[in-house]
Amino acid sequence: MWFFANRIPKRYHRDHSHHHHGSHDHHHHHDHNVETRKSGTREIKVVRRVLDANDIMADRMRSHFAAHKVFVLNMMSSPGSGKTTTLQKTLARIMPDLRCAVIVGDICTTHDADRLAESGAPVIQINTDAFGGDCHLAAHVIEKAAENFDLDALDLLVVENVGNLVCPAEFDIGENARAVVLSVTEGEDKPIKYPLMFRESDAAVLNKTDLLPYLDYDRDAAVDYIHQVHPGMPVFELSAKTGEGLAAWVDWIRGKVRGKG
């Protein structure tokens, strides 16, 4: 049941017998730790994180938001979990107290943005199409989108990420907190299929609980899986449709925003 067992096929494993450069050994033949010479080849040490550029930009955005006292919540989910409806209902409850804005990412269409704009919050839609149809939002995209807001007039910026449980987990966008939304119409084992997403989140929403009477969904198993991957993470079971359970989730956000200092 290990989640990545097949991700990296065996033949890609680093195997020193595949070196075609004689008796080279990575750990012993470094010339002043900078480069290694082998016949016909020079190895240049690099040691750089591939996502360095994104992470640096994300940190810059985090400082930028902090300077304007804006709390940023990154909402991630699988497609169809009811993230947009949850956010609509959340905004309706939280807007009297907090000044909110939304950045919504989709590969294409503005449907979600149109729905969210009804809340009265300023909404910026990002179609990642223009950025190569990306499956996630990256920090530089948030920087562009945030230019459209008067940050001094905001307390909370919610980023509704592209519906996808894989890629958004990998990209820091300069947020202060991350929440993952899943619903009871999905498999209970989503948390262990996408452990990175659940490890990286600060809270989980289990949506569509109004449907539980009609499903064979094992709610206890789902919560157990979440806590197996991320012990102690708050789980908010709610129905965005009926509003049941929404209050605790809204209180959690409110607490986070107030605690930002």
Place this chain on the structure above:
Amino acid sequence: MHEMGIAMEIVDIAKASIPQEMQGAKVQRVNLQVGKLSAIVAESLRFCFDLVTKDTPLEGAELAIEELPVVARCKDCHTQWTVTEAVFTCKNCQSGNIDILSGRELDITSIEIEDED
């Protein structure tokens, strides 16, 4: 899915790492470390890498991916272990108060460049 963007970053970093005196030489291999917890599909990454290296010093280079295990350490009892399934509670005391020591890597460790002298 996001492998294309990652492949492009790899190419940028690798190109910038070619020493001044070796400009124009061919990069034969890029050595990458990927933690098992990273959301990277190696096959997709290699496919994208082959596409984005066209007409660069990295064209035809091998992307060698070393997979690193997920290693955790308990903050309460200091037990250290390799996480082999999606369970992130301490093997010894069941505490959820843990540090992930490795498994999130997505790092270029080195590049290997053709050098005829």
